[in-house]
Amino acid sequence: MSKPVSKPTETGPAPVNRRKLEARRRFLRTAGLAVGIAGVSLLGFIPLPENRAQRMRLRPPGALDEQDYLASCIKCGQCVQVCPVEAIKLGDLLDGFGNGAAYLDARTQACDFSCDGLQCVLACPTGALTHEIAYSHQTRMGFARLAKPELCLARLGLGFQGKVRDAAFDGKFRYAEIDRWNPIPVRNRDFDLELCDLCVRHCPIEIRRQQCAEGNPPSGDPDQCPPLPAISLEPLDDGSGQVRMTPVVHKGCVGCGACEMVCPTEPAAIVIDIDKTAEAV
Amino acid sequence: MNLFFESLAQLLGRAPRKPAKEQIKPAAQTIHFRKRGEKFDAAESAAMHAAHKSNKWRNRRWITLIAVNLLFVLSFSLDIQLLEGALTASRFLGFHMADLNSALQVTLAFKEVLINLLIGTVTIFLLWWLLGGRTFCSWVCPYHLVAELAEKIHLWLVDRNLIKGYDFHRGVRTFFYVTFGLLALVTGYTVFEFISPTGILSRALIYGPGLALIWVGALLLFEVFVSRRAWCRYVCPIGMTYGLVGLFSPMRVVYDLDGCRHEGECRKVCEVPHVLEPVLKGRATDASVPIGADCTRCGLCIDKCPTGSLRFEIKGLSKLL
Numbered sequence: 001m002s003k004p005v006s007k008p009t010e011t012g013p014a015p016v017n018r019r020k021l022e023a024r025r026r027f028l029r030t031a032g033l034a035v036g037i038a039g040v041s042l043l044g045f046i047p048l049p050e051n052r053a054q055r056m057r058l059r060p061p062g063a064l065d066e067q068d069y070l071a072s073c074i075k076c077g078q079c080v081q082v083c084p085v086e087a088i089k090l091g092d093l094l095d096g097f098g099n100g101a102a103y104l105d106a107r108t109q110a111c112d113f114s115c116d117g118l119q120c121v122l123a124c125p126t127g128a129l130t131h132e133i134a135y136s137h138q139t140r141m142g143f144a145r146l147a148k149p150e151l152c153l154a155r156l157g158l159g160f161q162g163k164v165r166d167a168a169f170d171g172k173f174r175y176a177e178i179d180r181w182n183p184i185p186v187r188n189r190d191f192d193l194e195l196c197d198l199c200v201r202h203c204p205i206e207i208r209r210q211q212c213a214e215g216n217p218p219s220g221d222p223d224q225c226p227p228l229p230a231i232s233l234e235p236l237d238d239g240s241g242q243v244r245m246t247p248v249v250h251k252g253c254v255g256c257g258a259c260e261m262v263c264p265t266e267p268a269a270i271v272i273d274i275d276k277t278a279e280a281v
Numbered sequence: 282m283n284l285f286f287e288s289l290a291q292l293l294g295r296a297p298r299k300p301a302k303e304q305i306k307p308a309a310q311t312i313h314f315r316k317r318g319e320k321f322d323a324a325e326s327a328a329m330h331a332a333h334k335s336n337k338w339r340n341r342r343w344i345t346l347i348a349v350n351l352l353f354v355l356s357f358s359l360d361i362q363l364l365e366g367a368l369t370a371s372r373f374l375g376f377h378m379a380d381l382n383s384a385l386q387v388t389l390a391f392k393e394v395l396i397n398l399l400i401g402t403v404t405i406f407l408l409w410w411l412l413g414g415r416t417f418c419s420w421v422c423p424y425h426l427v428a429e430l431a432e433k434i435h436l437w438l439v440d441r442n443l444i445k446g447y448d449f450h451r452g453v454r455t456f457f458y459v460t461f462g463l464l465a466l467v468t469g470y471t472v473f474e475f476i477s478p479t480g481i482l483s484r485a486l487i488y489g490p491g492l493a494l495i496w497v498g499a500l501l502l503f504e505v506f507v508s509r510r511a512w513c514r515y516v517c518p519i520g521m522t523y524g525l526v527g528l529f530s531p532m533r534v535v536y537d538l539d540g541c542r543h544e545g546e547c548r549k550v551c552e553v554p555h556v557l558e559p560v561l562k563g564r565a566t567d568a569s570v571p572i573g574a575d576c577t578r579c580g581l582c583i584d585k586c587p588t589g590s591l592r593f594e595i596k597g598l599s600k601l602l
Binding site for chain 1: 356357365366367369370371372377379380383384387390391392393395397398401447448449450452453456457460461464468469470471472473474475476480481484487488491492493495496511515516
């Protein structure tokens with residue numbers, strides 16, 4: 001026996017199969033959810049470096065090329081945890097697919113390589129920071145450039161007295177001559193320089209080269225010695241007789257950002273070009 | 282009926298099927314037959330539930346979940362280095378551990394098998410294979426905990442007719458699983474990690490909050506006002522990955538048909554009620570039926586059951602003891 005089926009009449013509305021209608025509504029809802037969530041996930045494309053050059057991030061030592069780095073980084077922050085100067089931060093929502101991926105902001109806190117052994121590289125569980133390098137001078141993070149020569153104190157023939165940056169600046173550095181193991185805020189040091197050479201004297205590569213020249217390679221390991229210079233002050237001769245010097249970046253620069261961090265001018269006269277490496281310049 | 286394939290089909294999103302009579306084992310048939318003549322007094326059932334108030338497994342689970350996440354947080358903030366990293370990948374006392382789904386996304390995006398990751402993946406696979414697969418979801422995932430709270434608000438609102446809850450087709454989770462896999466493969470980015478509330482919350486707890494929490498908040502609002510436990514039920518590929526592990530896991534919830542009064546209270550508290558299909562009258566295919574792989578082993582149903590018809594079991598171990 002079949003149930004009576006109401007037939008469409010000219011006066012009444014067409015019959016509605018409630019189950020079918022609900023199934024259809026649910027299908028549409030589900031399709032909406034599928035498109036919605038997948039759509040949101042693709043918003044991660046928007047802030048990528050290739051779409052917006054200014055969002056390029058300085059990556060930790062050993063980082064693979066940006067695309068490979070973002071692919072292989074598992075966004076766990078183990079590199080953050082081992083860095084003695086707490087230089088590494090993790091990307092956020094506005095980094096798109098770089099959400100959770102490690103980066104440095106050189107001006108705030110550069111890498112000073114004082115761990116010697118590239119702890120972040122050793123901590124990386126995926127090799128997004130490649131395990132093929134072991135020493136600071138093998139790193140290719142970027143390349144320093146004197147972006148605002150007109151601000152550079154050395155070029156103006158000026159010295160530097162007092163604290164680097166200002167009293168509120170939190171950037172840290174491990175000065176081997178003060179304390180090998182504890183990073184101290186750079187603001188704790190007073191400088192009195194006849195001609196400003198803060199960038200050169202804070203360059204981890206130059207510090208290492210000097211230690212090696214003195215016969216004390218970092219961690220007692222001669223392999224730690226960088227073969228090439230990274231930065232030096234060279235005389236500027238403008239015929240005025242005043243002593244002026246200019247920082248010159250050499251092939252040994254790895255782009256750690258220490259010079260940018262300590263540059264006392266505002267904005268920093270020397271900056272890191274993230275998309276450049278020693279080989280590419 | 283093959284329980285393994287039924288479990289897999291349900292995990293992928295198919296609705297549970299009513300077993301044919303010949304698929305029901307004689308032991309279960311006898312009990313079903315007996316129960317057909319029995320009338321369960323609803324008032325008596327209600328009294329049993331009122332007398333049986335237990336949060337044993339929920340409390341154990343919440344303590345575990347908070348302890349694990351706290352261990353991550355303290356390992357970094359106090360520098361005790363027991364459990365370093367975040368839920369996506371970590372080191373426990375120096376041993377590599379990698380979330381299976383995060384490792385999968387990275388491998389698909391990077392298209393290379395990374396050795397350390399492989400070690401961590403095998404460790405975690407063995408761990409969650411032993412512990413039951415989606416056990417990760419309810420016992421470790423921090424999003425699960427906040428989603429449970431959102432669920433309580435949602436149910437409170439629905440109860441008072443202030444809102445209407447909507448459901449979706451569960452098959453959409455399989456769609457997401459394939460889609461996020463393909464997106465990683467094609468784009469070369471770990472697209473899912475961008476929106477994974479598990480990763481975002483874990484990192485926010487350990488490294489400090491960020492803007493990404495806005496997305497987690499939006500998901501929770503959606504679950505409060507629109508759809509109960511939507512992320513865990515319909516979207517999360519992490520749950521799917523661990524569900525696939527759970528297919529083979531010896532650790533599971535088991536349903537005993539004999540003492541059950543079929544009130545259905547267990548299904549009301551369950552995040553994935555389709556796995557509790559056997560508790561419906563006449564559906565159990567055996568006197569004892571293991572619950573499927575989509576089960577998160579959260580134990581809410583066990584807490585709820587006044588007759589002890591649901592219990593945890595480690596396959597093989599009970600026979601051994």
